[in-house]
Amino acid sequence: MPQHRQIGVAVVGAGRIGAMRAHLAAAHPAVRFLAVSDADPARARALADKTQARVSSADNLEVISHPEVDAVIVSTSEHEHTAPVLQALECGKAVLVEKPIALELEDASRILAALEASRGNLRVGYSRRFKRRYLTAKEQVKLGRVGKIVGISARLYNTRAQVYQMLNRNPGATPVVDSLTYYVDLLGWYAPDNPVVEVSAWGQAGTIRARGYDCDDVTWAILRLADGAIVNLGVSFAFPDHYPSLGYSGRFEILGTEGVLVIDDDHLDQLLCTEHGIPHIYVPDHTVNMAFLGSSAPGDWAEGDFWGPLASETRAWLDHLSTGRPCALTTAAEARNNLAVTLAIEHAVASGKPVKLSPAWASAAA
Numbered sequence: 001m002p003q004h005r006q007i008g009v010a011v012v013g014a015g016r017i018g019a020m021r022a023h024l025a026a027a028h029p030a031v032r033f034l035a036v037s038d039a040d041p042a043r044a045r046a047l048a049d050k051t052q053a054r055v056s057s058a059d060n061l062e063v064i065s066h067p068e069v070d071a072v073i074v075s076t077s078e079h080e081h082t083a084p085v086l087q088a089l090e091c092g093k094a095v096l097v098e099k100p101i102a103l104e105l106e107d108a109s110r111i112l113a114a115l116e117a118s119r120g121n122l123r124v125g126y127s128r129r130f131k132r133r134y135l136t137a138k139e140q141v142k143l144g145r146v147g148k149i150v151g152i153s154a155r156l157y158n159t160r161a162q163v164y165q166m167l168n169r170n171p172g173a174t175p176v177v178d179s180l181t182y183y184v185d186l187l188g189w190y191a192p193d194n195p196v197v198e199v200s201a202w203g204q205a206g207t208i209r210a211r212g213y214d215c216d217d218v219t220w221a222i223l224r225l226a227d228g229a230i231v232n233l234g235v236s237f238a239f240p241d242h243y244p245s246l247g248y249s250g251r252f253e254i255l256g257t258e259g260v261l262v263i264d265d266d267h268l269d270q271l272l273c274t275e276h277g278i279p280h281i282y283v284p285d286h287t288v289n290m291a292f293l294g295s296s297a298p299g300d301w302a303e304g305d306f307w308g309p310l311a312s313e314t315r316a317w318l319d320h321l322s323t324g325r326p327c328a329l330t331t332a333a334e335a336r337n338n339l340a341v342t343l344a345i346e347h348a349v350a351s352g353k354p355v356k357l358s359p360a361w362a363s364a365a366a
């Protein structure tokens with residue numbers, strides 16, 4: 001039987017995702033202490049009340065350095081990850097930070113250097129890995145059932161209603177850097193030790209740019225891996241506001257020398273149509289009358305509990321800290337490489353030229 005260590009957790013950032021993480025941590029049997037902080041003290045207090053956290057603060061360092069806290073979940077907006085992550089590593093706390101690790105390669109490199117200096121434990125929340133269909137695909141690929149991967153084709157769609165939430169929070173949280181990043185993560189997970197070496201990409205402007213955002217409606221990229229495998233990744237978050245998806249619609253196809261693996265992630269298999277309106281889990285005050293259930297990326301509330309990829313991921317990370325069991329969460333080095341790839345896609349679109357990726361390119365971009 002594994003030993004169970006009791007742990008104290010601080011959640012920094014009490015927004016949509018931080019609130020879910022805090023609820024999950026509060027319900028985990030190994031968690032004996034919970035603290036919450038947010039730049040907005042009322043939001044931190046409200047979440048602390050709901051989760052019975054013992055401390056709430058507008059000062060991140062107060063909860064991070066609290067002597068009862070062993071582990072810190074950083075769920076702040078994308079451009080606000082670096083400072084609390086560095087504080088937590090300096091205090092010797094284990095860290096789970098939301099994706100992307102940072103928005104600039106320089107920040108990601110600072111985090112990696114701090115992690116190495118502190119010999120700490122940091123993972124990045126790419127919760128798509130914990131969606132059952134992607135997890136089972138990983139197992140089949142690992143068992144060699146598709147043979148050697150020679151190509152991957154994947155695309156991800158979402159609505160304008162959600163993209164405006166992301167871009168209003170942070171103009172750098174584009175569909176490429178903030179969402180296609182999940183597929184770059186899966187690519188690295190399914191094809192490890194085979195880095196992306198070249199990126200060509202094109203974007204087409206449309207309704208999102210017409211609304212005043214610096215963001216294309218459609219981005220399509222072709223990536224070449226070190227061994228010559230070819231990957232085609234596409235993203236569009238310009239679907240009509242009331243398209244029935246409550247999150248991502250995806251497709252991921254793995255082409256191997258001995259098999260193919262097709263992941264249909266469009267969620268067309270569970271349809272609800274109602275005259276009562278279905279609230280969007282991520283977009284406030286947004287309802288649809290027809291919804292693909294199961295399309296919410298983090299998961300869903302049911303019977304008073306939260307279920308789905310974000311729940312499985314949070315529990316796996318807490319189990320890892322409590323028992324020492326390995327967990328499948330993304331490492332800091334993987335997350336930094338991922339950021340280099342998504343920034344290269346944006347760079348290729350902006351310059352109209354292919355980008356060669358190498359350690360030298362990554363440091364030059366930093």
Ligand SMILES: NC(=O)c1ccc[n+]([C@@H]2O[C@H](COP(=O)([O-])OP(=O)(O)OC[C@H]3O[C@@H](n4cnc5c(N)ncnc54)[C@H](O)[C@@H]3O)[C@@H](O)[C@H]2O)c1
Pocket residue numbers: 012013014015016017018037038039040043060075076077078080098099100125126127169178297298310
């Ligand atoms: N894994 C998933 O399924 C998933 C889904 C959506 C978003 N995310 C990621 O989660 C993170 C948060 O997204 P969200 O949708 O919860 O955003 P949000 O805007 O709902 O919440 C962010 C919170 O951070 C707080 N904040 C901002 N700067 C802060 C600082 N310096 N110190 C303390 N608090 C600060 C804000 O006040 C806000 O309450 C992002 O990195 C996003 O990419 C993950």
